[in-house]
Amino acid sequence: MTTAQMDKYSEIYKEQVDILEERFNKLLVNEEPASLYDPCKYIITSGGKRLRPYMVLLSSKAAGGNFEDAYNAAVAVELLHNFTLVHDDIMDKADKRRGRETVHIKFGLNPAILAGDNLVAVAYRNLLKDCRINTAEIMDSFTTGLIEVCEGQSYDTDFETQENVTIDQYKLMIQKKTAAMVEMCCAVGGYLANADEKIIKALKTFGLNLGMAFQIQDDLLDILADEAKFGKVVGGDLVEGKKTYIFLKALEFAEGDDKKLLLEVVKNKGIDKSMVPMYRNLYIKLGVIEDARSLMNDYNDIALKALDVLPDTEAKENLIWLANMLIKRSK
């Protein structure tokens, strides 16, 4: 892809994010009671990359539809994503999100629980607005995405106290917690465009594998990123004792004292921030950074290959640009 093309797609992305932001700013403004809608508005106007709604728009266009008929559905998937953030932050006892107080810190536990619940409902309401065809399929995809994200979050919580987590179990967890929602975004886009089953299947494969790549990249960034750029503590996963792909792979590769060091993280449910560089060096020594990069690239390749069956359009090119941007991102 030429630099000019990349600049063009970057421009389209920014334009669409602006349109989406305007929709989020206008959403729910006249709703009552304030105790319910203020926390909802607070989270949905707190920014973020808006990748999931953009995937709906691009998938729909790549499948023969257009942006205009997919904006409500795009808003819906972002609302659903924001619901997961609100409830996950409660469960993870997180104080900050996107540089601001989390919803339960700012508004209290009960309003945060209810706001999350309501975001799910408002998501369905918005999705329904764009259901001119394939209503059952769209609703089913969306609902499956919601179920999988609940299952994924449960597995993730289980892993905190589970001593032995296999790589396969980890992959199933991120598939459900992260990738299933990206898969759903692409499927919904396809159904909105009334695409045939072959195209839908391709879009789903693209979304699922891109979601997997995205999560592996997230784990990589956590340990490798530039703290100033990344916007959160580097090595946070190690500090919290999270069993990421990199960590589990390191455990698999390590022997002797190296293995003991890694088992310390499990035993103590995390490490002190000062020890992050030492563990980073261990990861590099064990070759798990390269291993994770390679796995991420494999997922990305499968994702891109799936797009072969789609007609060659600007929207398809745009999806390819998005996939490549995501695995090269620095935050």
Add this chain to the structure above:
Amino acid sequence: MTTAQMDKYSEIYKEQVDILEERFNKLLVNEEPASLYDPCKYIITSGGKRLRPYMVLLSSKAAGGNFEDAYNAAVAVELLHNFTLVHDDIMDKADKRRGRETVHIKFGLNPAILAGDNLVAVAYRNLLKDCRINTAEIMDSFTTGLIEVCEGQSYDTDFETQENVTIDQYKLMIQKKTAAMVEMCCAVGGYLANADEKIIKALKTFGLNLGMAFQIQDDLLDILADEAKFGKVVGGDLVEGKKTYIFLKALEFAEGDDKKLLLEVVKNKGIDKSMVPMYRNLYIKLGVIEDARSLMNDYNDIALKALDVLPDTEAKENLIWLANMLIKRSK
């Protein structure tokens, strides 16, 4: 209605509850992870009157459909109702429900939040199974029911700290928190049967007003019921300082020392259990018990009148029986 007829409808209700119980017992048995599905199974197999699913079945049949094509939708509304119980119990810090520990007490806060979220998703999944026609209308009704119950719960929470609550505000709250879901059950039943708009409208009016009557009756039972039969503390609403219809009406009617006594409840956010009989006598003296009964009967009359446009069938008679049973119930 003759005693023989009443016995017959009572028998049909029991039969259908048994069928529903069997469905709830079989639901989710093979799902994983256990950390997510065990709390879900725990709440959905904990009994209850199963009134909402029964309303779906009866409404559908009264609108020309049949039970068989409405069971999944019936299960869906009960799942949605159970979601509200799980999250409301967290917010109300309730320890017991139906004689057992509440979900968050038994499984912990995080699993309870997630189980509630998942119940919503599983509800949609089950609802979709019965969407052969009118999918958008059914999904829209269901989603509106979910939004209203979130709004209603928010108003209810607001009222706890709001000094002045008007009767109209209270009515809006119970309409959203309780009646909207009953209205939705009846609407969904109608749509499943592919009824025309006139029938749907009648079923919605029936459900909404029956729901209002049901909630007023609930408030009445709280202060009047036989403790052994009722299964929970009589006067619990006063103990917790809840601003029920009866309480707000008493506040409106009372003067002098009576008014002071009532304002004490607001000021102290509840009373000691030993003072319940004194307040009950005050309610009786002020005539608010009679007033509430009269309001409940008004709602019930509107509900029953709405059924006039439905063809005279056994299912319609059964709906009438159910409405009358609900406002005469002792628990």
